[in-house]
Structures are given as structure tokens and as C-alpha cells.
Amino acid sequence: MDFCDDEDLLEMYGPLNLAEKLVVFVPLNDASSTSGGGSHWAMLAVVKVEETGDLGVFLLDSGSGSSMRAVANAYLARLKLLMRISGIVQVTEVRGYPKQGNMFDCGIFSLCGAEAVLEAYKTRGEEVCSNIKASSCFSSVEQNVLNQ
Template sequence: MDPVVLSYQDSLLRRSDVSLLEGPNWLNDQIIGFAFEYLAEELAMFLEPLDLASRRWVFLAVNDNSNQTAGGSHWSLLVYHHNSNHFAHYDSQHCSNSLHARRIASKLETVLGAGRKALFVEEPSPTQHNSYDCGMYVICIAEALCEKAQQEGSPHLPVQTLTPAFITQKRAEWCLLIQSLAKSDLGCTLSFP
């Protein structure tokens, strides 16, 4: 049995999901979805699923799976900035997910850019040094961009601070956050051993 650890907004995390944060594992849709949902509530920078055109920033986790079923082997981050009408792509594996990000951007540009052609830019990104941390890089890059946008009015990625050691530390911090939320009474359905 795989008990539920945390039900938070629209996210449901099971013990097996949270255990992915504890070791050298790829993160799944549930952990990345939870992180984006948590950041959306805390930082108010992520978009709600509706009314995209009214938002300044849109953050999208991109997976390299072209099928309708779950799967894929790599995550990257695509960010749309409404004021400049451009997509910025951050990939911890040197543009390996560029094709998938460009496909998403081309499908969304008419909705987000009021019919205007949007610019697509591959942005400098920290490089992962293993085969499993791409999901953590997506979460950490999104969080860093949101923090910079709050401080400076526009995001600028501090690439040099997102080191492999930092990513490992953040993996542990997200695991502790989930455990803390599971133990608190925040209107969530909770179950944590």
C-alpha cells in the first residue's frame, strides 16, 4: 500500500512520491506539480490554469514525452513574459528539451501573445551533473526567477548559485516542507507516519 502523505490544493502526494526527494531519483509529475502549486500560492507568480492572457508571467514545466501517457525522461522550464511577448527556455541539459519547449510555445503564443508572434530564447541555465536532477532544476530555477522578479521587478537567473550542492540541499528542503505541511493543520488531508 502506498499511503497518502499530503493532499494540498489539487496535489496528492503519496509516500512513494515523497521518497523520490530522498535519493538520487527523477522527480515525477506529482512532486513537480505540487512544487508549482505551492510556489503559486506562496509567491503569487504562477498562473492559474485559466485566464492566462491576463498574467505577466507563465511558468511551464516541459517534459520530453510526446505521448498522451505518463512518461518521459527529461524536464525543463519554459517561461512566458507577457510584456515583452517572449518565451525563455531553461534547460539543465543544454537545450536537449528545446524541440518540446518550442512546440509548447508555438501552441500557446496565439493565446498568450494576443495573436502576435512570440520570440523564443534559450537562456543560460545551470548544468546538472547526473541523470536524475532535471526536475529539481526546474523547481529551483522557477523559484529563483520568482524571487528575482519580486526583488528586482524582472527575473534574472543567478546561474552561479544553482550548483549541484544547492540542488541536493533544496531536494532535502522540499522533503522537509512536505513533511511539515503533512503534520500541520492547513486544511489538508494528512497522513504521515
Template sequence: MAKRNSDKIVLSYNDCLIRASDLALLQGPHWLNDVIIGFYFEHLDVKFNKNENKELYFISPELTQLMKMTDPSEYSVLLDPADMLESKCIFFPLNNCNSRDTAGGSHWSLLVYCKRDKTCYHFDSSKGYNNSIASKFAKNLMNFLLDKNEPSKKFLESDCPQQDNAYDCGIYVLCLTDIVTENAIKTGRVDGCDCSKAKNLVPTKRTELLHLINELKRKSSVTE
């Protein structure tokens, strides 16, 4: 408890609490945890969904993990399928953790469901690492959202740049989310994204996140 009390809260942002230990992950070559990824997804939700209708649906790492470990017959308890089907795209940060109740794992990848072509696209910066997890989850997800006998639903492994270290998978997820989001806003689709741009975005993403957190912290202190 004492250790947790000393880990001070840096920013409270909607449903996210960022602590000093979370912020430290952005200040060096560290693996990103669910708090930082969840914060960024929350930020994107605020940025792109200005009204009650979610054009783009950003699912938190915690909820993604819970869905991944839950029978799809129970998904309706967690999410409203009608709301999800109104969205152009739904974004899921996937982790290879095999526990329903705890954070962890060692690798992040991105799964995106596209309403227009009834397809789940999987982006993995360490190709093949999360393939079986993603394909199983995608099947469950599409069976939940669509008729089980829907002939056109698909799961595709998408080409994307590959990480050259053991810790940048979460950064790649965020950069690829930016790229897919931009394309989805313009076209309503996932295919056609220039994922090669992620390689150039990755080196500066940690600094960008630190600036974002500091700016939101500054704004919150002004309004208090």
C-alpha cells in the same frame, strides 16, 4: 490494487496526494515524478497567490502535458486566457513524454512565459534535449494568448547550469523556478535572473522538500 493499497498516502495537500513511493524519490538519487513536481508548484501557488488574482501562474505537470499534446484551438477548454494574461509569468514543467494520457518520459525542463516582454523562456539543465518540444509548445501557447500576427513574441533558450547526472533534471526545474519566481516578484520580468545560483541550490533541494512535506503533514495532523 494490493500494491497501490500498500503505498500509503503520506500527505494530502490541496489537489495533490503524496504517497510513500513518491516520498522515496526524495530520499536518494532518483528522477522526480510528476507528483513531486506538481506538489511543489501547488505549494508555490499557495505561497505567492494569496487572493483570486494569480500574479504568478503555476501550471501542473499533468495539465502541461495535456496542453502540449492538444491542438491550441482547444486550450480555452483547459484554461481561461483572460486569467493567464493577468499573470506576470506562467510556469510550465515540460516533459519529453509523447503520450497525452500517461505520465512518463525521461527529462524535465522549465518553460516560462513572461507577459511583460511577450516571450517564452526555456531553461534546460541538459541543453538541447527538450528544445524542439519547448519551441513548438511555446509557439502554440503564444498563438493562444496573443494575436497570431503579434510581431514581438519570442522564444529564447536561456543559459542555466547543466546537470552532471541522469536524474537531477526535475530538481533543476524546481530550483530554477525558485530563482525566476524571485526575480519576477521583484521586477515582473524573467530576464536578469542569476540562474548560476541553481548549482548551489540543487544539492539541498531534496532535503528541503522532505522538510516541507513533513511540516505540512504536521500542520494537517494538528488541524484534524
């Protein structure tokens, strides 16, 4: 998504109708080129509250000292186009998000975090944005990682 122009981006992702979605997940990798690579994965969660139109953009990052915020901001700029979001939107890094204890579980932490956000959205609806900020919905992430 980060390595193409706006026209190509809309052609590729436009049919997904992301502007109509209430929850969108974007896996993030710290690779700096299209040739692949990268050493860390995180997840960007975009959550819209249907009733109010409020929007939350959350970085789920299990890395310690990771620089994924810059990656998340770059992707958010592209997502704003696809989701027809105007105005200032900021990425909120979830404080207290569980940290991986090794160098290879970042992908599963990202997936389990996405699952936790969906569960929170299904059960708490419009309160989900404040709950994600408090990271209360992530208590199961570490246990889910261990069970994989």
C-alpha cells in the same frame, strides 16, 4: 496541452486567465505521446513586463545536449493562443543555465529555476528579462538543488 485541439485547450485552461498573468511557468517533458514516459524535464518561463508589455520566453534546461527547444517551441505555439499573444515570439535558451551532473535531477533543477525567475521578477521587475538572458539570477540554483 500538446495533445488536444484548440477548443479543448481553451475549455481546460481558459479559466486560468493566462493572458492576465505576468509570469507563467510550463513544465516540459520530452515524452512524444500521451501514454507517459519521457526522460527529461525542463521549464518554460513566460515573463511579461507590465509597464511596457514586453515579453520574454525562456527555456530553463539543465540537460546537456537536450532537444527541449523543439518541445518548448511546440508549447509556445499553444501558449500564444491561451495568452492572446500575437506576432513573432521566440524561445530564448538561457545560456549558462546550471547543468545537472547526473541523469535524475532535471525536475528539481526546473523547479529551482522557476523559483529563481520569480525571485528575480520580485526584486528586479522590468529588468528581469535582460537578467534572465544573462543568467545572473541563477547563481543559487545549484546550491538549492544540493539542499533539497
